[in-house]
Amino acid sequence: MxxxxxxxxxxxxxxxxxxxxxxxxxxxxxxxxxxxxxxxxxxxxxxxxxxxxxxxxxxxxxxxxxxxxxxxxxxxxxxxxxxxxxxxxxxxxxxxxxxxxxxxxxxxxxxxxxxxxVAVPENHELRAELEQRGMEELAELLRNLRPELHNSTDLLDRQRTIRAIEIAQYEREHGHESxxxxxxxxxxxxxxxxxxxxxxxxxxxxxxxxxxxxxxxxxxxxxxxxxxxxxxxxxxxxxxxxxxxxxxxxxxxxxxxxxxxxxxxxxxxxxxxxxxxxxxxxxxxxxxxxxxxxxxxxxxxxxx
Missing domain, CATH: 3.40.50.300 (P-loop containing nucleotide triphosphate hydrolases)
Structure with a gap:
């Protein structure tokens, strides 16, 4: 080295x-x-x-x-x-x-x-569930999954917020395999x-x-x-x-x-x-x- x-x-x-x-x-x-x-x-x-x-x-x-x-x-x-x-x-x-x-x-x-x-796959079942929720509820869910959230742009766009929740949920279930x-x-x-x-x-x-x-x-x-x-x-x-x-x-x-x-x-x-x-x-x-x-x-x- x-x-x-x-x-x-x-x-x-x-x-x-x-x-x-x-x-x-x-x-x-x-x-x-x-x-x-x-x-x-x-x-x-x-x-x-x-x-x-x-x-x-x-x-x-x-x-x-x-x-x-x-x-x-x-x-x-x-x-x-x-x-x-x-x-x-x-x-x-x-x-x-x-x-x-x-x-x-x-x-x-x-x-x-x-x-x-990690490349997080799409979770269609989760997405279908999240689509029924309001933006404030989605934002609160994301903050609960990621209390350290620093990328506030994830909260400006509905689809981006859903994707951020999808990623956070995947990481919680699978860890940070990389x-x-x-x-x-x-x-x-x-x-x-x-x-x-x-x-x-x-x-x-x-x-x-x-x-x-x-x-x-x-x-x-x-x-x-x-x-x-x-x-x-x-x-x-x-x-x-x-x-x-x-x-x-x-x-x-x-x-x-x-x-x-x-x-x-x-x-x-x-x-x-x-x-x-x-x-x-x-x-x-x-x-x-x-x-x-x-x-x-x-x-x-x-x-x-």
């Missing part, structure tokens, strides 16, 4: 608008790497501005787990882990460096913490900004995305058949813009409320990263307002 390199996966994480993609791409160019997205929404085609894909930044750098599903389809952390592990092995087989990049905490956990998630986890030795880089500067970047980025046509993007998705309920499930930008398009929010209220919600979301991301550290994930923090690329390369030299 002593002859193995200290890491075989480089990870770049940080809150929204922190410059993760730019740093990951710069590292990929220097280190002969390929980027794997750890974002719960960038998997969907047609959801570009609202998810902040910034595909123009990649240039010739290969990327994975972006634009692999049609908007409206279901995607979850189990599917992410399976696809991440496949991409990781594929990139390693090409003798290149996998670079995981994103800010979705559960997805990062699924890649970094060494537990393999396949061995691959040998992944991650070096984790986190981008940190001073709070007021991050807030400024978030606001500036939101203004830019609105000017680039984010409202039109959401309108087109709905016209293509994606329901308002499904758009709500896809996160803040789609939820607030959907309310605006339905006449529930003025243009000014849309900006003010969405901007505030994204600031709160960034705080929750930072809380998640601190939780990851408490659970044993070593994060090497670099300063976003300095030279994060140079700092990252120096960290890599120190740990090699």
């Amino acid at each position: 002593s002859n193995l390199p200290p890491h075989n996966l480089l990870t770049v994480l940080g809150p929204t608008a922190s410059g993760k993609t730019r740093l990951a791409v710069a590292l990929a160019r220097l280190l002969d790497g390929e980027v794997i997205s750890a974002d719960s929404r960038q998997v969907f085609r047609g959801m570009d501005i609202g998810t902040g894909k910034d595909l123009h930044e990649y240039g010739t750098i290969p990327y994975h787990l972006i634009n692999i599903l049609d908007a409206g389809e279901e995607f979850n952390v189990f599917a992410f882990q399976r696809l991440f592990l496949a991409a990781f092995e594929e990139i390693r087989c090409r003798k290149r460096l996998p670079i995981l990049c994103g800010g979705t905490g559960m997805y990062l956990d699924a890649a970094l913490r060494g537990y393999r998630m 396949e061995p986890f691959p040998d992944i030795r991650p070096l984790v880089i986190g981008i940190r900004w001073e709070r007021s500067e991050l807030r400024r970047r978030i606001t500036e980025r939101l203004q830019q995305r609105l000017e680039e046509g984010m409202i039109l993007e959401v309108e087109r998705l709905h016209q293509a058949g994606v329901s308002w309920e499904r758009l709500d499930y896809y996160g803040l930008e789609y939820r607030f813009i959907g309310a605006h398009l339905r006449g529930e929010l003025s243009r000014n209220d849309l900006f003010q409320k969405l901007n505030s919600a994204i600031h709160d979301f960034a705080k929750r991301q930072e809380t998640w990263f601190r939780r990851m550290e408490k659970h044993g994930v070593k994060i090497h923090w670099v300063n976003g307002d300095a030279d994060p690329l140079a700092e990252t390369l120096e960290i890599m030299r120190q740990v090699s």
